[in-house]
Amino acid sequence: MALLRFLAAILLVVLSACAHRIDYGLWGPIDDPHVILSVLRDRYARISSLRAEGRLSLESPRGSGSLRMALEVDKPGRIYLETADLFGTPRGTFSTDGERFVFYDPGENVYWVGPATAERLGAFLPVALPPEEIAALLLGQPALLESAEADLAIEPEGVYRIEVRTDRARQRIRVATRDLRLISVETRGMQAVDVEVLAHRVVETDLPVPAAMEIRERRSGTLLR
Helix, strand or coil, rough: HHHHHHHHHHHHHHHHHHHHCCCCHHHCCCCCCCHHHHHHHEEEEEEEEEEEEEEEEECCCCEEEEEEEEEEECCCCEEEEEEECCCCEEEEEEEECCCCCEEEEEECEEEEECCCHHHHCCCCCCCCCCHHHHHHHHHHCCCCCCCCCEEEEEECCEEEEEEECCCCCEEEEEEEEECEEEEEEEEEEECCCCEEEEEEEEEECCCHHHHEEEEEECCCCCEEE
C-alpha cells in the first residue's frame, strides 16, 4: 500500500509538471475577440511601407524554385519587386502604382504593361489579387473580415483562435496570447489566400511585424514563402 501511495505521488508530480501554463503577457486574459481584432487593425495602421531584401520560394503544379528579391511596398497599392536567381542573374522586375503595372522579362527582353486588375496580375504573380491586397500581404497584413459575429477559444499552446462569420464568408484568425502577434489567417467563402506567419521582428514597442510568411493559394495549389 505504501508503495502504491508513493507511485501515485510521483505520478501526480509528473502530471503537474506536464500541465501547460498559458502565458498571457502584459495583456492578461482577454475574453472579447473584438478587442484582439482591434489591436491587430491598429498595428496594421502603424505600418504603411516596407523596404527589404530577402528570399522568395514557390511551390506550384507548374513548377518550383527559389529567388532572391528586393522589395518596396507603399500603401495602398504601390509595389516594386526585383527578382534574381541565386547567382544574381535577373529573373524579372514587377512594378505597379495600384492602377497600372509593368513587368519586365529579362530572358525575353519584353515589357508587359496593363491595368492592375487581379486577373492580369495573376498572370505574372503567384496570387491573383488586387494590388492593394497584395501590398497588404507583403506588409504582413492579411485582410480581416468585418463582422459582429466572432467566437473566441484558447488553444493549449497559448493561442487565441477567433472564428469570424459573415453572410458569405468565414475566417479563422490565430493570435498568440502572450503578445497578440498574428500567427495565421484562413478564409473560406471568398477569394483570398491563407497566411501563416513563420517569424516576427519587433520593430517598435508592442509592434511585432511578420518577417517570414507562408502564403497558400488553395485553388491553384500554389505555396509561396
